[in-house]
Amino acid sequence: MGRHSLPDEYGADAVAPRRRTRGRTVAIATALVLVVAGGTALAARSGLLSFGGTCDGRTVHLDIAASPDIAPALRDAADLARKNHLTSDGQCLDTRVQAGDSYKIADALRKGRKGTGDYEAWVPDSSLWIQRAGLGGNATPVTAVGNTASSPIGISMVPSAAKSMGWPAKKYTWAQLTGAAMEGDKLRLGTADPARSATGLLALTQLGASAKKSGPEGDTQAAAMAKALSQRTTDSDGRLTDTLARDSSGTEQGNPRRNQALILSEQSSYRYNATAGDKDGLELFYPKDGSPQLDYPFALVDEGVKSTDERRAALRFMTLLGEDAGVRILDKHGFRTDDEEPSDALVAGAGGRSPQPYAASESEPPTDKELQETLGMWTITVQSARITVVVDASASMANYVPGRNQSRMEVTKASMLQALATFTPEDEIGLWEFATLLDGNRDYRKLVPTERLGDRKSGGTQRDRLSEAFSGLRPVPGGATGLYDTTLAAYEEATSSYRNGKFNALVVVTDGANQDPGSISRSNLVSRLQSLADPQHPVPLIAIAVGPDADKDEVEQIAGATGGSGHQVSDPAEIHAVILKAIVEAGAKG
Structure with a gap:
């Protein structure tokens, strides 16, 4: 795996992942213009900002960079906006969505690299990347204005492994599930690199907290688990499901290079199951000590150099994601739009089933100190x-x-x-x-x-x-x-x-x-x-x-x-x- 320097990324001003529900998103979407600089905020306060009307042949172009998991949903929303002639200040929205790993975009924004201001908005998978992007001395300004969706993180397993662990009836903590992966080849567990994956970092932080509750040797246990995980780590989330053993193939199940379980978001498990055969779908454990959340913030990029039309168009696109049509698109792609009442169809599609605690409140967001210590532990223990x-x-x-x-x-x-x-x-x-x-x-x-x-x-x-x-x-x-x-x-x-x-x-x-x-x-x-x-x-x-x-x-x-x-x-x-x-x-x- 790649080597990584110790982080400055999560300092005293870090933003932890935030909880959200659909109602909260709509409220933010309605009021978010109040935090936007210059004419947009003035127009909002004056009641002059209009998202309605006909475009009369006029078009405003909008470029959005997005995490690869949510990019397809945003593209569908962009297509819907074009089809329905969605307008912002009388101009039709022409939105283009480009997918990019959140860690790569965050690093580029942090270093102020050329080209990072070529898009008006950015939707990473976690607020962690917004904080990371703002730490460089030459950083391109990024302003988070709300959240678009969420997805809890759990551990997905091929059916034979899940059955051996007593799924769905038996419930486990993070430490218990990960500990099972350290008992020889009983459960081969993979993860994306926590230095490059919010899913990996949030899960490892939750794992550390879980291990500490188990006794005075919790730190040592967490380090040992991190060491074991490091030997089954991919560089990015996108490559993780490629490491799975096909459950219907005995040869792959016995292949020590193949994983039987993965640390995944609910949405990633849903997306995988949508294309896997019935015998190769994943079953999802929701740890009983809480599931950290990906929160998909919507952020404006370098808004000071964008035109008022571009800023308003970006905000209009975000409000679309909170409207009924946008919510249906996000639901279709496996994202939660209401954390308090997750869709039964979504949970089932992701491999969840009662009595797994999929509807329980998510875990408390980790503190800045916990994130920094976790990434430091990972870097030193694993490198x-x-x-x-x-x-x-x-x-x-x-x-x-x-x-x-x-x-x-x-x-x-x-x-x-x-x-x-x-x-x-x-x-x-x-x-x-x-x-x-x-x-x-x-x-x-x-x-x-x-x-x-x-x-x-x-x-x-x-x-x-x-x-x-x-x-x-x-x-x-x-x-x-x-x-x-x-x-x-x-x-x-x-x-x-x-x-x-x-x-x-x-x-x-x-x-x-x-x-x-x-x-x-x-x-x-x-x-x-x-x-x-x-x-x-x-x-x-x-x-x-x-x-x-x-x-x-x-x-x-x-x-x-x-x-x-x-x-x-x-x-x-x-x-x-x-x-x-x-x-x-x-x-x-x-």
Whole structure:
């Protein structure tokens, strides 16, 4: 998948998706002229703005950019307007609708690119893109004036998968549905990239909120789910349904590259089912902890340079979408025009059925902070990583863990192997071990160089070599904790081998304080780490203190010098969770 920089997109002034009903849309359509600059607002207040009359051969041209899912409905509305000689100030509307991915248009508007002012209005699938479009210093002005339709987001499944999950009678939370996708190939779940898809981002944010309600490890659970989802992600919404397995084909059902379930809007599921055969249609789960909404805002683009006729024409077209004829068009294309009373035919066409909570109130819109944290978590957790892991091999790692019939080293190895399984073939992972005088005069030994997990050498992959090396870790009899010299050497190598476009980090796991009297001092180490740390090329140190003999203050001070984080766990089995938690924290800082 593509890599993405951390977002500025959802700052303090971000606009969260808004709730709407048909009545609200009509009210906005009636009053929206009051927010339009110049002559349009004056005309509205004076009662001079007219949408009626005959066109007498005069025409006003209107160009609209729209999300690909709603563009066909807007084209039908434009055809209706031409057929019925719909007028704005006595001029017939000639409306042309061009489809474009919302994220691409938002980025173009944000950068003020040439051509972005060539359309009078824009209808993305979510208000998130309106906010994103307005953040650039050279941004083309965009003014949201109302909403045209809505569509809740859920999880659609091929019939065999839905049946195995107890559809339609059984209800699930977001965390439960996504968790089922992490149990081997029981349910292969796909999504569009949350950095490019409002559907993906809103669902992932809701998933995170759902996971947090399940217990104190909610952040870690959400990160693990995001990691699993990232391996079945498409670049855009338009390509997602192409990944589905045809339910009537046993060969496709068994194809691990094909998805059995997708995070989709209700409208996307409706559109897919409209052309799929009876055996290949999708069944739709509406999570019981709420469905986030796509809200399809209608926005004026660069209105300051548009003529009064063009601005009025754009507003007239929007009012058409709130009138009975426009509502019928939106309904026909699978959009909701009344959230309080969704059409039974629409829900059935999308694959919904009672007692699934399709008529329940949608979830609360996410806050700006939640959106930013979610996208930060996704970016850091999912982007290709370059991580060197340094594991303490001192003699004390042979001590048994209380309540377990295993040593610290045995439990540490199992936890590290669990963590290794969450990384993709594109990730670069390496392994060092350390104890005093482990390799001549050095306290550390490089066991596996930091390379791509999918790379093959001598018949095996880097993942195979790492698995073997982790399994082969043994405490060194008489070895003490040579923490300081090892940390400095590993950090020097990690910063000197920095990879652009990846999440670079150093993970150090130790069960004790530094015990090498010949090493540099802690203050010297901290100073050296600070001098090596480069904010433009960050390599956070994630230091994990294991057991009662480890010094939490020490690892926090050392890690803090790099912009990283220090953690203490009583049981090495927690290491995997701590690494994921640290990555989430790094994403939030970004």
